Amino acid sequence: MLNKLKLYDAATEKLVDKVRNMKMPDGFSACYDMEQIVYLIREGFKDKKIREQLLLHKYEEERFKNCRFSAGFCGISSYIWNHLFRAPDGSEIWRLKQISNNEMGGLKDHVWVENVYDFSKLDFTFDQSMNEYGQYFEIPYELGKYADSNFKFQRAYKFAEFIGINLNHK
Numbered sequence: 794m795l796n797k798l799k800l801y802d803a804a805t806e807k808l809v810d811k812v813r814n815m816k817m818p819d820g821f822s823a824c825y826d827m828e829q830i831v832y833l834i835r836e837g838f839k840d841k842k843i844r845e846q847l848l849l850h851k852y853e854e855e856r857f858k859n860c861r862f863s864a865g866f867c868g869i870s871s872y873i874w875n876h877l878f879r880a881p882d883g884s885e886i887w888r889l890k891q892i893s894n895n896e897m898g899g900l901k902d903h904v905w906v907e908n909v910y911d912f913s914k915l916d917f918t919f920d921q922s923m924n925e926y927g928q929y930f931e932i933p934y935e936l937g938k939y940a941d942s943n944f945k946f947q948r949a950y951k952f953a954e955f956i957g958i959n960l961n962h963k
Contacts, residue, residue: 797859797860800860800920801835801839801862801863801920804863804920805831805832805835808831808835808915808919809828809831809832811915812828812831812915815827815908815913815915818880818886820881821880821886822881823877823878824877825877825878825958827878830873830958831917833956833957833958834870834874834917835862837952837955837956838862838866839862840955843952843956844857844865846951846955847869847948847951848865848866849865852865861921863917863918863919863920863921864918864921864922865921866917866918867903867904867905867917867918867921868891868904868946868948868949869946870917871887871889871904871905871906871916871917872889872904872949873952873953873958874915874917875887875888875889875906876949877960885909885942886908886909887906887907887909887915888906888907888909888939888940889904889905889939889940889941889942890907890934890939890940891903891905891937891938892936892938903918903932903937905917905918905932905934907934907937914934916934919932
């Protein structure tokens with residue numbers, strides 16, 4: 794389990810590095826530290842109490858045993874990022890993108906965010922599917938379609954609250 798936990802932590806660092814090196818649009822000023830939000834989200838994935846409240850129990854024993862902490866959180870984490878980091882006028886900088894009903898490396902449905910300016914992708918759960926050698930399954934992001942974010946996703950609000958973010962008062 795220790796090796797799998799190290800892989801999970803390495804994936805978190807990979808995401809933080811990606812966020813650290815992103816070019817954001819001129820005039821963008823985040824209300825939250827973007828790197829810190831990545832850490833909060835990824836640490837939240839590991840919290841058993843949060844998982845019990847938000848995810849289907851059917852898969853939890855296997856996920857937790859194999860340190861597949863990010864599994865089940867793609868939509869929740871992407872929605873939070875989409876709503877936290879917007880332009881001053883409220884328009885999206887990060888659009889939700891998804892693949893539905895497509896078998897790919899064990900995933901049937903998947904959600905991530907894509908930057909509207911440079912089309913870079915940010916996938917908080919990219920590491921949820923890996924083989925026994927610690928290699929990640931490639932997700933065919935090019936197959937994704939944009940998804941609407943103008944709805945109230947209760948599980949995302951609940952997760953955000955658990956990790957100390959109030960999505961109602963950004």
